[in-house]
Amino acid sequence: MVFGTTHKVRSHRLGRRRKKGGNRMVVAPWIVITLVCVLVAAGLTWGFVALMRAGCSGEVYRVTIAAAPSVAGTLEDAAQAWEATQPEASTGQCIGASVREVAPDAASRGMSGDWDEKSLGPRPIAWAPDSQAWSAWLASNETTAGIVAAEPIVLGQATSVLAVAESKAAELGWVGGEPPAWSAVVDAVEAGSISLAAANPRTSTEGFVAMLNAAGDGSGGFSEEAMAAWKAGTGSGALVDGAGEPLAAYAEAPDPTRVVTALDYQVEEFNVENAPADPLVPITPAGSSVSAVATYQVLGGGWVSDSDASIAEAFGAYLEDAVASGEFDDADLRAVDDPAAALAATSPETVGQAVRTWQVGREDLHVLFLVDRSTSSDNETVSYGGEDLTAGQAAVQTAIATVGEMASTYRVGVWEYGVGAGDGEPYRQVTGLTELSDEGRETVENDLYAVSENSYDGGAPLYDTLLAASAFMNGEAADGAVSVIVVLTNSSQDDVSEGSAEDTAGQLEGPTVVYTVGFGDTDPQQLTTLATATGGAFVQAPDDGGVLASIGG
Structure with missing residues (x-):
């Protein structure tokens, strides 16, 4: 009987039987079973600890990522989740990513000139603007094109809209039917039906994508005639830094004639936080082909070493998987069905031409x-x-x-x-x-x-x-x-x-x-x-x- 189990097969042990000697200790079967279980459990525990210790070692080395405020929080969560998987460099050192909130306009200026570490932090190894238009603008210039040469990873998108008081949108026939074309919006400004609080394209994403849409030719290209109309409708004195200022003004003193260039989530958040009697509705003019497509890309500036770039690329691969699986979930962004088409809407050629034409005469x-x-x-x-x-x-x-x-x-x-x-x-x-x-x-x-x-x-x-x-x-x-x-x-x-x-x-x-x-x-x-x-x-x-x-x- 072995461990209490009767075997019907005779023993195959060969040779002379062992001689009994002295007092033999008799071990109860339940003790043997308990001992074996303890040893097995101890072995499993040791194996788990050994596996954990087999990962990276040393202090975590993190590369800096400059991220737009609207995506910085979600990226930080993703960076922490990635670091929990114990990624390691080829040397075995633990690696990670440090996300720093930097407005995309400040980041684009810093990368095209002198990066101000005092206010912006260390030079980034990767960049996550809330619109690929910012990267396209840098890529449109020969001197900065190499900085954003890497293929971007699409994180999600927000829609460029006009924030219009519900009563005014109904009066103009902009709800419940076909949305107005951008030319119709400009016509309404010239007729005095509305005034336009246009955000500055050089200081805000909402202003940037609105300008690109308003100046579009309807097929992803650029129209100088449409740009001239947009400039006439906005005027140099009507520009604001972003949607925040005119939205706050509407909360204090609602003016139904005041139309604000914004992103869809900004309008939604405004209505939830302020509950105005005449809520704002997001109107997307017909012919709008440019969304605020948030991206992640490794930079190619002279300050980016190969080793740092490889770490940023590893985090990028993690992000790409997280986006594909739905784990990267930012409340302000929607999924992008066709990333290639979304990126094509902000080609460096089109964006560069639009920005330079907008600047002429200013x-x-x-x-x-x-x-x-x-x-x-x-x-x-x-x-x-x-x-x-x-x-x-x-x-x-x-x-x-x-x-x-x-x-x-x-x-x-x-x-x-x-x-x-x-x-x-x-x-x-x-x-x-x-x-x-x-x-x-x-x-x-x-x-x-x-x-x-x-x-x-x-x-x-x-x-x-x-x-x-x-x-x-x-x-x-x-x-x-x-x-x-x-x-x-x-x-x-x-x-x-x-x-x-x-x-x-x-x-x-x-x-x-x-x-x-x-x-x-x-x-x-x-x-x-x-x-x-x-x-x-x-x-x-x-x-x-x-x-x-x-x-x-």
């Missing part, structure tokens, strides 16, 4: 503020906004007020100057030229406040700073934009730089125009010499507010 302002932070700026008190402030504080407040009056398409940079301000230079580049989207405007204002905390002992090295700033701005000059330098100072003399005001004025070259703003007891003679050499002027600092009207804005 005269934007590019402004670089030079803020004097030398000793004199803290030693003189002036009146600004009904308060007594140092000249330096008043200068910063004037710059902030000026930025507040600027259009969202304007670009602003900030330098400060004083002896030892920079690394071997008398000036420091605080903020690069930044488009004044909501985020960009906040960045510039915060940097200006930070500058007010700085102070440099010694004189004011204006001449050297102004020459360097002029060269910088001339190098950044762009078609359709006026390039301006605004000097904010209470110091009339420069005893630090070599040469004189006349010498410096003789070296200043266009197209950048210089305006000098004097605070306190500044003698305007020297500052006038510098400004008029470029066609600019000396401006006496205001008692409050900004100087936008004085510099041609």
Whole structure:
């Protein structure tokens, strides 16, 4: 009997039987069974632990992904789920993805120029804009085409719509039947039936896709005639940063004649959160072929190493499987039935042509503020906004007020100057030229406040700073934009730089125009010499507010 089971077969053991010796320990069968079960369980546990330990090792190395705010949360969830599977590099090191929320307009500007790590975080290895149009715009330019060369993975899409008060949509016959064509929308604007709160295509996805749809030829191409009509209907003064501002205004004071360019989920969320008496309805004009197709793609910039790219590609493969299985579920996005067709609607050629045509005739302002932070700026008190402030504080407040009056398409940079301000230079580049989207405007204002905390002992090295700033701005000059330098100072003399005001004025070259703003007891003679050499002027600092009207804005 073995483990209590009777065998009918005789033993096959050969040779002499073992001799019994001493006192033999008798083990009960139930003890043997228990022991075996324990050993088996222990073996399984050891095997599981060994399997877990056979995965990656060491600290997790993560690559950065810049993601549009609308998809960042879902991507972060996917990154955590991927990391839980213990992906590893070829070296055996644990790898993962770090998702950072970056607005797509800020990301596209950063990748085409200087990436501002202070406000945007590390340079990304992969990018997830909420519309492939942003990638197509970069790809349409020879200098940035290689950055977005990788094949994108389609995550989902949102629909470009017009948010229209239900009563107005019914009055115009835009509900319950055929939707209006984009030309009919523009006709309604010209007739005065509606006004259009069009979002800026360069600062918002909803504005970008609306412009592409409005300027489409109905077959996926571009129509200059349709673009001309769209520009006439929107006007340069009616542009807003995005749908948020006009939607909030409608919640406070409903205006049925006000139509807003938006995405479908923005309209749905607005109605749920505000429950207006006259709810907004999403109208998709006939001929709209462009949706906000959210994508994920590995970047090809010079900062992307092969090893980092391979990690981002591995996460991309995980995302692709998650999208296919339905596990990637973003509340703002719908599934895309034909990814290839959706991507084809935003070809680099069509997008590039549309954006450049839209920009023609729009005269934007590019402004670089030079803020004097030398000793004199803290030693003189002036009146600004009904308060007594140092000249330096008043200068910063004037710059902030000026930025507040600027259009969202304007670009602003900030330098400060004083002896030892920079690394071997008398000036420091605080903020690069930044488009004044909501985020960009906040960045510039915060940097200006930070500058007010700085102070440099010694004189004011204006001449050297102004020459360097002029060269910088001339190098950044762009078609359709006026390039301006605004000097904010209470110091009339420069005893630090070599040469004189006349010498410096003789070296200043266009197209950048210089305006000098004097605070306190500044003698305007020297500052006038510098400004008029470029066609600019000396401006006496205001008692409050900004100087936008004085510099041609």
